[in-house]
Amino acid sequence: VGSSSELTCPPKSNTTMVTWKINPKVGGPCTLGYRADQNKTDRTNCSDSMNWKFRPDWNPALEIRQVGIAHEGNYTCEVVATEGNFHKTFHLTVLVPPRLTLFCDDHGNPVCEAAAGRPPAQISWGLEGNSTPKEEGHGNGTVTVLSKFTAHSTNVTNITCIVSHPAGNQSKSIAC
Secondary structure, eight states: OOSOEEEOOOOOTTEEEEEEEEEESSSOOEEEEEETTTTEEEEESOOTTEEESSOTTTOOOEEESSOOGGGOEEEEEEEEETTEEEEEEEEEOOOBOOEEEEEEOTTSOEEEEEEEEBSOOEEEESSSEEEEEEEEEOTTSOEEEEEEEEESSTTOOOEEEEEEOTTOOEEEEEOO
16 A cells, blocks of 8 residues: 556557556446557546556556555456457455554553554464454454463563564564
């Protein structure tokens, strides 16, 4: 989320037409088209964040700027060339890295929070003990995971929270 994404359509020589058909999970479909014989581009219902990467007569790639959860969906490129018709479909999934915080609660137990991630993060601890993960969904499709740790032994001074997520893993340590 937040970065740019480029979807590459198979470039063919003697291309006569290129069409991107975009079906996001949220909102209606949109299309970007290019006709070589008229050197003309057309767009229908596409947001300004979606456009040709360069000029479509050079490169039929699609660029999505400032990717958001609403961009998730299917993106199909259709190329019409003298060699035939070619299709390539992408399924775009948007990852949102969680924000990691680690603190001590009122009873001296470490609490790890992986806030607003998508998909939900997995939380583990660097020591043996009991942990109680809880998930809270948000209206924008992100999830916060909260895990409280209780050590089996009382001589634990430092504990590490490990957050695993497809957008990257993180860890923090604390002494409660």
